[in-house]
Amino acid sequence: MYVSKINALLHRNVKGESNDTVSPHILPQEYARAKPSLAVPSRSDGSQTDDAMGTGDRGTTMSGVGSDPVALNGIGPVDLIEGIPVALFPGVTISAEGDLLNDGRGDFRGYIIQIRAWTKYDDFTIKGNQHLTVEAGSSENIFNLKYDGKVFAFIDTTPLVDVPGTKFPAMSIKFTSLQTIATSALADEVLQAVHYRNTSDTPPAQAVADIVLISRNGMGYGYDFQSLSNSITAVNDSPTVSVSPTQFAGKAQDLVFSASNGNAVTVSDPEAATLQVTLSAAHGSLTLATSAGLSFIDGDGASDTTMTFQGTTDAINAALDGLLYRGALDYRGEDVLTVSANDLGGSGTGGALTDQRSIAITLDPTNxxxxxxxxxxxxxxxxxxxxxxxxxxxxxxxxxxxxxxxxxxxxxxxxxxxxxxxxxxxxxxxxxxxxxxxxxxxxxxxxxxxxxxxxxxxxxxxxxxxxxxxxxxxxxxxxxxxxxxxxxxxxxxxxxxxxxxxxxxxxxxxxxxxxxxxxxxxxxxxxxxxxxxxxxxxxxxxxxxxxxxxxxxxxxxxxxxxxxxxxxxxxxxxxxxxxxxxxxxxxxVTQLYTVNSGSLSVATFRSDLYFSGNHSAAIFTPDSGDLAGRTFLLIDGDGAAGYTPVQDYVIEFAQPTGPLEPVNFFI
CATH class of the missing domain: 2.160.20 (Pectate Lyase C-like)
Structure with a gap:
C-alpha cells in the first residue's frame, strides 16, 4: 500500500523553505471505477449544510439548479511520467458569477472544487510558493490554504466513500474568503497549483481523474463536471540486489547463504518478469540450491566460479536461498562474491538497468x-x-x-x-x-x-x-x-x-x-x-x-x-x-550551443524541450515559463533528435562562478 505525506501538499512555506515532514495518509486499495456520484453534504433532516467538503457522508446528489454559469475553461488531458508530480490543470481557469463580485476582481466564497482519482496509486498535492501556502488545520485531513499568511480556503483530503469499504483518493477545496478574499485570480492559481502523480512502478497507460466545480447562490447549486484521461509514460525501474555484510568461512567448508542463516542473497524488480543474474567469486566456487526454472548462459549452477542465468525473481531467489560458497583449498585471505542483476529492459522507457553488490568473504576465520x-x-x-x-x-x-x-x-x-x-x-x-x-x-x-x-x-x-x-x-x-x-x-x-x-x-x-x-x-x-x-x-x-x-x-x-x-x-x-x-x-559531445530564449515549465517539460541529436549539447536559459531565468545543460544521450526522457540529459547550473560560455568543458 502506498503511503503519501499529507504535508506534501506544502512544497514551499512562507520563507520559501522546504517543508516535507508530515503524518502518513494511507490511500485506499485499487478498485474498479464506479459511476461518479456528485453530492453535497446534508443534515439529518435532509437540508443542505454550509460545508460541502465531502467527508464520506455524501448527502444528496447535486443537480445543475441555479443561475450560476459555472465552467472550467481550458481543461484537457496532460502527459505524465511515472512517479513525477505534474500540474493537472495547467492554464485552466474558472468562469462563474463569482467573477463579477468584489468590484470585478471576483469573490469565490462558497465555491468548492472536488477532485478524485480511481486507484490507490493516485496522489494529489498542491505546489505552493512564497505567497501560496498550505498549513495544518483542525484535524489530520483538514488544511488551511493561505495567501500571504491569510486564510482564504480550506482543503480536505479525506478519502470519499461511494460504496462500503471502498475509499477514493480525493481533494476538496472550499473557498471561504475568511481572512482575505478568494479572488478570481487566486481561485485560478489554486486550481493550476494542483499536481498529480501516479506512484505505481507499473502504471497503466491511462490514468483517470475527475473534477467538479460547485457553485451556489440564493437560487441553489450549479456545477461543472469534467473527467480527464491522462496518458502515462512508464519508466523502467532498476532491479535491486540485497546482500549481507562481510562473511567468514573456514578452508574446505561450505558457507551457506540463506534466510535461515540471516545472510540471504536476494534479487527483486518492481516490474520485470525476467531477470538475468551473474554470480562470481575470485577464490572459490559457487553452487545454487536449485536450478529449477532457470536458463543458463554461463555455467550450470554447480561448483562454478562464474555463472550467468535468467529466470523469474521467484525462481532466482529460490536458487539463491541456500547458495553454497566454498573457498579454494590453497587460498587464505579475503575473497569477494559479486552478484549483479540485469532487468533486460523491464518495461517502460530507459532501457536495461542493472544493480551490483559485493560480499567480502574472509577465509579461515579461526584467527x-x-x-x-x-x-x-x-x-x-x-x-x-x-x-x-x-x-x-x-x-x-x-x-x-x-x-x-x-x-x-x-x-x-x-x-x-x-x-x-x-x-x-x-x-x-x-x-x-x-x-x-x-x-x-x-x-x-x-x-x-x-x-x-x-x-x-x-x-x-x-x-x-x-x-x-x-x-x-x-x-x-x-x-x-x-x-x-x-x-x-x-x-x-x-x-x-x-x-x-x-x-x-x-x-x-x-x-x-x-x-x-x-x-x-x-x-x-x-x-x-x-x-x-x-x-x-x-x-x-x-x-x-x-x-x-x-x-x-x-x-x-x-x-x-x-x-x-x-x-x-x-x-x-x-x-x-x-x-x-x-x-x-x-x-x-559533438557540439555545444547557447540558447537564450524559449519556454520551459514543469507541467510541459517534455514538450518544451527539443534535442537536435548526434550527441550535441546546449546551454539553455528559458525566458518564459515557470523555469524562466534558470540555466540548464541539455545533452542528447541517445543520438536521436527530439527529447527522450531517461535517454537525454537535463542538468541545471545554479550560481556558476562566471559566464557559461560555449567552450568545451566535457571530458
Missing part, C-alpha cells in the same frame, strides 16, 4: 580476536583476522598484517582506538550513530563500512571526521551502500587536510562533504547533496535529483547514464567554473 564488555587491548598477527568488539568498553585493537575486520556494532565510542596495520583493513559499524571521530582515532584503516538495520528498523549515520584519521596521501573509503531508503548518511570530512575520502551513500537522502584532498563522492540512490572541498574532486550524484557543489579546485561531475539526471528529476550543479570544472559523460 578471531574476541573482546569483552571491559576495556580490551587486542593484537593481531600477520594474517587476516576478525576483531569482535561489539561488547562495549574502551578498546584498543591493532591488526598487524593481513586484511583485518574490526566489528564494533553499535558500541564504537570516543575512547576506542583501531590501528589496522598492513593490509586492506575495515572498521565496521552497525547502529544509530551521531558521533565525532577524534584526531588519530583510526590509523591505517582503508574502509569504514556502515551497515543498515534489520527489517523494520532504520539506522542513520551522522559522522564528523576530525583531521588525522587518514594518513597524508592515503584515502579512506566510507561505504554506506548497504543503507536503504529510510536510512541516511550525513558525512562531514571537511577537517581532513592531507588525506582524502571516497564516500558512497545509500538509497536514502544523504549529505556528504569532502575535505581538502582529492575526494570521490557518490550519492548512489536518493536525493543527495554532495559538497566537495578544496581539492580536485569527483562528484557522482547517482539516481535522484541531487545537488552537486564541487567547491574550490578543478572538479569533475560524472554522469554514468542519463537516468541520473533527466526529466524534472534533474541534478543541480552549484558554483560550476567553466574554466576548470568538467562534465564527464559516457560518450563524446
Amino acid at each position: 578471531e580476536r574476541v573482546g569483552t564488555a571491559g576495556d580490551d587491548i587486542l593484537t593481531g598477527t600477520g594474517n587476516p583476522e576478525r576483531f569482535l568488539l561489539q561488547h562495549g568498553g574502551d578498546d584498543l585493537a591493532s591488526g598487524g598484517g593481513g586484511g583485518d575486520v574490526f566489528v564494533f556494532g553499535n558500541r564504537w565510542g570516543a575512547a576506542d582506538r583501531v590501528d589496522g596495520g598492513a593490509g586492506q583493513d575495515t572498521l565496521q559499524l552497525t547502529g544509530q550513530y551521531e558521533i565525532a571521530f577524534g584526531e588519530n582515532q583510526i590509523t591505517d584503516i582503508e574502509r569504514l563500512l556502515l551497515i543498515g538495520g534489520p527489517t523494520g528498523i532504520a539506522f542513520g549515520y551522522t559522522l564528523d571526521m576530525a583531521d588525522g584519521n587518514v594518513a597524508a596521501g592515503d584515502r579512506l573509503v566510507v561505504d554506506g551502500r548497504n543503507l536503504v531508503r529510510t536510512e541516511s548518511l550525513i558525512f562531514d570530512g571537511t577537517s581532513e587536510t592531507d588525506g582524502s575520502y571516497q564516500v558512497f551513500g545509500g538509497f536514502g537522502a544523504d549529505v556528504i562533504s569532502g575535505g581538502r584532498g582529492d575526494d570521490v563522492l557518490s550519492g548512489e540512490h536518493g536525493v543527495d547533496q554532495l559538497i566537495g572541498g578544496d581539492g580536485e574532486d569527483i562528484l557522482v550524484g547517482g539516481l535522484g535529483a541531487d545537488i552537486l557543489d564541487g567547491g574550490a579546485g578543478a572538479d569533475v561531475f560524472r554522469f554514468n547514464s542519463a537516468a541520473e539526471s533527466t526529466t524534472i528529476r534533474f541534478d543541480t550543479i552549484t558554483g560550476f567554473d567553466v574554466t576548470e570544472d568538467r562534465i564527464d559523460l559516457p560518450f563524446e
Whole structure:
C-alpha cells in the first residue's frame, strides 16, 4: 500500500523553505471505477449544510439548479511520467458569477472544487510558493490554504466513500474568503497549483481523474463536471540486489547463504518478469540450491566460479536461498562474491538497468580476536583476522598484517582506538550513530563500512571526521551502500587536510562533504547533496535529483547514464567554473550551443524541450515559463533528435562562478 505525506501538499512555506515532514495518509486499495456520484453534504433532516467538503457522508446528489454559469475553461488531458508530480490543470481557469463580485476582481466564497482519482496509486498535492501556502488545520485531513499568511480556503483530503469499504483518493477545496478574499485570480492559481502523480512502478497507460466545480447562490447549486484521461509514460525501474555484510568461512567448508542463516542473497524488480543474474567469486566456487526454472548462459549452477542465468525473481531467489560458497583449498585471505542483476529492459522507457553488490568473504576465520564488555587491548598477527568488539568498553585493537575486520556494532565510542596495520583493513559499524571521530582515532584503516538495520528498523549515520584519521596521501573509503531508503548518511570530512575520502551513500537522502584532498563522492540512490572541498574532486550524484557543489579546485561531475539526471528529476550543479570544472559523460559531445530564449515549465517539460541529436549539447536559459531565468545543460544521450526522457540529459547550473560560455568543458 502506498503511503503519501499529507504535508506534501506544502512544497514551499512562507520563507520559501522546504517543508516535507508530515503524518502518513494511507490511500485506499485499487478498485474498479464506479459511476461518479456528485453530492453535497446534508443534515439529518435532509437540508443542505454550509460545508460541502465531502467527508464520506455524501448527502444528496447535486443537480445543475441555479443561475450560476459555472465552467472550467481550458481543461484537457496532460502527459505524465511515472512517479513525477505534474500540474493537472495547467492554464485552466474558472468562469462563474463569482467573477463579477468584489468590484470585478471576483469573490469565490462558497465555491468548492472536488477532485478524485480511481486507484490507490493516485496522489494529489498542491505546489505552493512564497505567497501560496498550505498549513495544518483542525484535524489530520483538514488544511488551511493561505495567501500571504491569510486564510482564504480550506482543503480536505479525506478519502470519499461511494460504496462500503471502498475509499477514493480525493481533494476538496472550499473557498471561504475568511481572512482575505478568494479572488478570481487566486481561485485560478489554486486550481493550476494542483499536481498529480501516479506512484505505481507499473502504471497503466491511462490514468483517470475527475473534477467538479460547485457553485451556489440564493437560487441553489450549479456545477461543472469534467473527467480527464491522462496518458502515462512508464519508466523502467532498476532491479535491486540485497546482500549481507562481510562473511567468514573456514578452508574446505561450505558457507551457506540463506534466510535461515540471516545472510540471504536476494534479487527483486518492481516490474520485470525476467531477470538475468551473474554470480562470481575470485577464490572459490559457487553452487545454487536449485536450478529449477532457470536458463543458463554461463555455467550450470554447480561448483562454478562464474555463472550467468535468467529466470523469474521467484525462481532466482529460490536458487539463491541456500547458495553454497566454498573457498579454494590453497587460498587464505579475503575473497569477494559479486552478484549483479540485469532487468533486460523491464518495461517502460530507459532501457536495461542493472544493480551490483559485493560480499567480502574472509577465509579461515579461526584467527578471531574476541573482546569483552571491559576495556580490551587486542593484537593481531600477520594474517587476516576478525576483531569482535561489539561488547562495549574502551578498546584498543591493532591488526598487524593481513586484511583485518574490526566489528564494533553499535558500541564504537570516543575512547576506542583501531590501528589496522598492513593490509586492506575495515572498521565496521552497525547502529544509530551521531558521533565525532577524534584526531588519530583510526590509523591505517582503508574502509569504514556502515551497515543498515534489520527489517523494520532504520539506522542513520551522522559522522564528523576530525583531521588525522587518514594518513597524508592515503584515502579512506566510507561505504554506506548497504543503507536503504529510510536510512541516511550525513558525512562531514571537511577537517581532513592531507588525506582524502571516497564516500558512497545509500538509497536514502544523504549529505556528504569532502575535505581538502582529492575526494570521490557518490550519492548512489536518493536525493543527495554532495559538497566537495578544496581539492580536485569527483562528484557522482547517482539516481535522484541531487545537488552537486564541487567547491574550490578543478572538479569533475560524472554522469554514468542519463537516468541520473533527466526529466524534472534533474541534478543541480552549484558554483560550476567553466574554466576548470568538467562534465564527464559516457560518450563524446559533438557540439555545444547557447540558447537564450524559449519556454520551459514543469507541467510541459517534455514538450518544451527539443534535442537536435548526434550527441550535441546546449546551454539553455528559458525566458518564459515557470523555469524562466534558470540555466540548464541539455545533452542528447541517445543520438536521436527530439527529447527522450531517461535517454537525454537535463542538468541545471545554479550560481556558476562566471559566464557559461560555449567552450568545451566535457571530458
